[in-house]
Amino acid sequence: MEDETWDFWDSVGLTCAGYGSENDVDLINVFIESATDGRWFGDIAKKLGLQESYVALLKEILCSADFCEYGTSPRGAWAIHDKYDDNLKKLKDWYLEKWNQEFAPAP
Structure with missing residues (x-):
């Protein structure tokens, strides 16, 4: 049996997600920004250059995974x-x- 490593998307039942690193980068950046008190969906979207509805969706996924x-x-x-x-x-x-590379957070 192969040793499977933990995968965020699999852990929340989204087995068809995560085939490109862009969504993973966005997910982690939204998580980092979520730790800053007073940051709403729109604030985070503006800072990261993302659509507000996309940020809201990522945060809802993070909540479902008990990360937020x-x-x-x-x-x-x-x-x-x-x-x-x-x-x-x-x-x-x-x-x-x-992805065999270090995560680099958004500036």
């Missing part, structure tokens, strides 16, 4: 601070394993 918490008032999603460092390391290690 979903708030209903105010509505949004934020990284779980006590898990942030471990989750970021997990995402960066996954990216390195999958």
Whole structure:
């Protein structure tokens, strides 16, 4: 039996996702930006040059994976601070394993 490494997309049941590194880069950058208090979907979208609905979708996926918490008032999603460092390391290690290169966050 082959030793399978953890894959973010597989872990949330999206087995057809992640065939290009661009979505993985966006996912990790949105996660990093989610740790900054006061950053809404539109703020993150503007900073990263992405569509707001795409950022909202990525944050909803991150919430479904328990990487972020979903708030209903105010509505949004934020990284779980006590898990942030471990989750970021997990995402960066996954990216390195999958794409054979270090993750470089957005400026």
